[in-house]
Amino acid sequence: MLDHLILTVDYTKEWEQAMEQLPALLKLLGTRRITLTYVLQTHKRLHPDDTEGSATERLRRIGERLESSLGVETATHVANGFVAQEVQALARKLSADGVVACNRSHRAAKELFFGNTALNLARMTKVPLLIIPVQDEPPAAEEExxxxxxxxxxxxxxxxxxxxxxxxxxxxxxxxxxxxxxxxxxxxxxxxxxxxxxxxxxxxxxxxxxxxxxxxxxxxxxxxxxxxxxxxxxxxxxxxxxxxxxxxxxxxxxxxxxxxxx
Incomplete structure (x- = not known):
């Protein structure tokens, strides 16, 4: 159903935890291709290791892991700017079927995640958007x-x-x-x-x-x-x-x- 997805990456422990749910969701949605993307937010203070070369290498390693464990085809993309805008531009350019983002804010007992990348994507997206929360609840009871x-x-x-x-x-x-x-x-x-x-x-x-x-x-x-x-x-x-x-x-x-x- 969603053959090609753009997967936003942020390298945090919360992101890694949320992505543990990814295999079952990709199988459900029939996804065969993933473009991993990381956006260098040049309007913010960057970590010394936050360079295009470093980001590309990190994405490559994550892609290899996904290809090995999930059997999907992967590609990587590094951009500069505002995350939501760059991800939407990439989705249009590649004619992707959807975008995947992590929501790290639901545990704060707030219904809105102001300033969060996932919220900005939710407001801007013209393609299906899969929002995966950090999983601190019991896993899905069944595949309902x-x-x-x-x-x-x-x-x-x-x-x-x-x-x-x-x-x-x-x-x-x-x-x-x-x-x-x-x-x-x-x-x-x-x-x-x-x-x-x-x-x-x-x-x-x-x-x-x-x-x-x-x-x-x-x-x-x-x-x-x-x-x-x-x-x-x-x-x-x-x-x-x-x-x-x-x-x-x-x-x-x-x-x-x-x-x-x-």
Whole structure:
């Protein structure tokens, strides 16, 4: 499904810990090629060892390890500038199918990770973004895939990706949390969820009432899915800089991987 991914690297222990979850996710997503990228942030004070040559050598060693353990093809790329901008430019240049980033902030009990590379990527991305948190919770209970939806047009691509994975007879779950005040679109959303479950007998339904962020995160913590898939709103510059979308909150607070689909 996501044949070629850009993998952002930051060389921290937290990044190494988060990447322990990578093998199962690459297998799930059908990834065969990875471009490892590191961005020298020239606007910040650099460590003496933080040079293009040193970064390239580090990426090469990581790539060799991934090729040996996962059987994927790897390439490396070192850039200078702002991480999110450079990663997005590389994704466009290589026509990559998605980007992988580490979220090191969810343990701080904050829903937003201001200033974090993952947040900037979440706001800017035009391709699927896989956010892998540092894993300090028990590992995924089973290979269940969770689709969190609000029934909007922005969620349709996420639903399509979810259904592709369900075609392999995996176990899935759809969660929709709506407010206590009914809206006109609620009936259509519930019908769409019911139709999805009828097409895939291995899909469970959770229709909940309450603040969507709270309900989705509670479901994630209860079910411990291998992956949560959500749609990303915002395709204009104004929408991209708006803070506080449900998807951003969930991606920031989830102790398990989240795939954002534009």
């Amino acid at each position: 895939i969770l689709l969190a939806t609000d029934g909007s047009k922005a969620s349709l691509n996420a639903q399509a990706a979810f259904e592709k994975l369900m075609a392999n007879q995996r176990t899935g779950r759809v969660v929709w949390a709506h407010s206590e005040e009914p809206e006109q679109s609620d009936e259509a959303t519930e019908q769409r969820i019911n139709e999805l479950a009828e097409r895939h007998p291995n899909v469970h339904r959770n229709i909940l009432t309450g603040r969507p962020v709270d309900q989705i995160l509670q479901t994630i913590n209860d079910t411990r899915p291998l992956l949560t898939i959500m749609g990303k709103r915002g395709s204009t510059p104004i929408q991209e800089i708006m803070i506080g979308s449900t998807t951003e909150h969930v991606a920031a607070g989830s102790p398990y991987p989240v795939l954002m689909i534009p």
